[in-house]
Amino acid sequence: MADLETFRAETRKWLLAHAPASLRGMVLGLGEGNWGGRKATYPNPDMKVWLEVMAERGWTAPEWPTQYGGGGLTKDEAKILREELAALKLPPPLVGFGLTMIGPILLEYGTEEQKREHLPKIVRGEIRWCQGYSEPGAGSDLASLQTRAVRQGDYFVINGQKIWTSYANLSDWMFLLVRTDPTAEKHRGITFLLMDMASPGVEVRPIKLISGSSPFCETFLTDVLVPVKNVVGKINEGWTIAKALLNHERTMIASAFGTGTGRRRTLREFARKYLECDGERLADTALRHRMAQYEMDALAFKLTTDRARDAATAGLPPGPESSMFKIYGTELNQRRQELLVSIAGPQALGWEGPGFAEEELALTRDWLRSRGNTIEGGTSEIQLNIIAKRVLGLPD
Numbered sequence: 001m002a003d004l005e006t007f008r009a010e011t012r013k014w015l016l017a018h019a020p021a022s023l024r025g026m027v028l029g030l031g032e033g034n035w036g037g038r039k040a041t042y043p044n045p046d047m048k049v050w051l052e053v054m055a056e057r058g059w060t061a062p063e064w065p066t067q068y069g070g071g072g073l074t075k076d077e078a079k080i081l082r083e084e085l086a087a088l089k090l091p092p093p094l095v096g097f098g099l100t101m102i103g104p105i106l107l108e109y110g111t112e113e114q115k116r117e118h119l120p121k122i123v124r125g126e127i128r129w130c131q132g133y134s135e136p137g138a139g140s141d142l143a144s145l146q147t148r149a150v151r152q153g154d155y156f157v158i159n160g161q162k163i164w165t166s167y168a169n170l171s172d173w174m175f176l177l178v179r180t181d182p183t184a185e186k187h188r189g190i191t192f193l194l195m196d197m198a199s200p201g202v203e204v205r206p207i208k209l210i211s212g213s214s215p216f217c218e219t220f221l222t223d224v225l226v227p228v229k230n231v232v233g234k235i236n237e238g239w240t241i242a243k244a245l246l247n248h249e250r251t252m253i254a255s256a257f258g259t260g261t262g263r264r265r266t267l268r269e270f271a272r273k274y275l276e277c278d279g280e281r282l283a284d285t286a287l288r289h290r291m292a293q294y295e296m297d298a299l300a301f302k303l304t305t306d307r308a309r310d311a312a313t314a315g316l317p318p319g320p321e322s323s324m325f326k327i328y329g330t331e332l333n334q335r336r337q338e339l340l341v342s343i344a345g346p347q348a349l350g351w352e353g354p355g356f357a358e359e360e361l362a363l364t365r366d367w368l369r370s371r372g373n374t375i376e377g378g379t380s381e382i383q384l385n386i387i388a389k390r391v392l393g394l395p396d
């Protein structure tokens with residue numbers, strides 16, 4: 001315990017000495033933060049400085065082993081680091097699918113060569129990753145995917161189309177699922193690959209969303225060559241890895257949307273700004289009750305998420321119970337966005353132009369964006385099927 005207290009004191013001292021002052025108190029909106037990669041831009045150059053000093057210490061991936069660039073911290077030390085970052089109101093130095101999805105998968109299933117090649121670049125924020133799972137005919141029924149990979153010597157030749165590839169236009173590498181044996185039963189014959197987005201034959205086309213932004217892309221693959229050494233796990237056995245990655249993804253989504261980002265003000269601050277108050281209390285009783293219920297549920301969810309993280313055995317990956325967190329966290333965010341729109345009323349109905357503050361325009365867009373929360377990473381109906389089958393053990 002004394003060691004942990006020493007670690008806490010030293011961590012705080014180090015953070016105070018190295019974190020750029022301009023970042024203290026910065027609250028990141030949805031999808032904001034430093035995603036790194038070759039195409040990263042830095043409107044605030046201190047974000048780059050922050051990434052570099054933290055990466056140097058391996059603290060962008062605090063619990064990853066030091067031989068792959070990580071911080072080598074124990075679970076308890078990593079928790080202290082998170083607490084100290086929160087206490088100093090510092091943003092994470094790096095976010096993205098490298099840290100939350102493909103990194104943990106490579107640690108568990110990657111070859112030594114793959115770990116040494118990719119993990120340090122993720123830690124340093126040099127390479128940004130995207131996810132090539134969904135196809136026009138394969139979303140919920142992901143195992144019916146059709147993108148073909150045909151082996152030619154030391155390479156696979158890939159042909160097909162991915163869709164809804166978040167941030168493909170900004171990413172350097174993609175982890176993707178391809179069909180390597182079309183004669184096998186659909187869950188077999190799938191292989192998990194790592195692909196350089198700069199390879200000839202990769203074409204990315206952004207798709208415009210209802211929220212006005214374009215984080216999505218269609219990704220067309222025409223005779224793309226991917227070395228066989230980029231297979232993670234075994235050829236034709238990628239489905240196991242695909243599912244393991246989804247558990248990481250669902251845990252990340254639950255935490256990002258259920259407890260985390262995009263909270264520049266609390267609900268109460270918004271309510272005080274837009275609604276009539278009876279002293280300290282909101283005059284609208286029905287809305288007050290909805291807000292109180294939301295705040296209790298959100299706090300309970302945060303405590304449960306923290307408790308689950310603390311209770312998990314160090315190094316053990318998340319299992320199908322991640323589906324429970326995913327459903328609850330995403331529905332919680334949708335409730336929050338609905339409440340914000342109810343509170344701000346007509347001021348939350350702007351799209352552009354005068355008459356609306358930037359924060360108000362963001363309310364409309366965040367509310368629309370939250371509709372996708374119960375679809376991305378697998379829809380709520382699919383999560384319920386997983387909980388029924390794999391958590392509760394109910395018959396088909």
Ligand SMILES: Cc1cc2nc3c(=O)[nH]c(=O)nc-3n(C[C@H](O)[C@H](O)[C@H](O)COP(=O)(O)OP(=O)(O)OC[C@H]3O[C@@H](n4cnc5c(N)ncnc54)[C@H](O)[C@@H]3O)c2cc1C
Pocket residue numbers: 130131132133134135138139140141163164165166167372373375376377378379380381382385
């Ligand atoms: C914001 C966002 C980001 C995304 N990012 C990515 C990404 O980076 N990479 C990627 O590969 N994909 C991404 N996706 C795609 C996402 O994984 C799919 O949209 C999702 O899996 C659902 O597939 P679908 O859209 O084809 O819907 P469908 O599978 O066609 O489903 C349509 C409806 O039918 C229901 N349904 C289907 N099957 C069943 C069943 N067996 N039981 C009960 N109900 C069922 C679904 O719940 C849904 O309501 C993203 C999606 C969103 C919204």
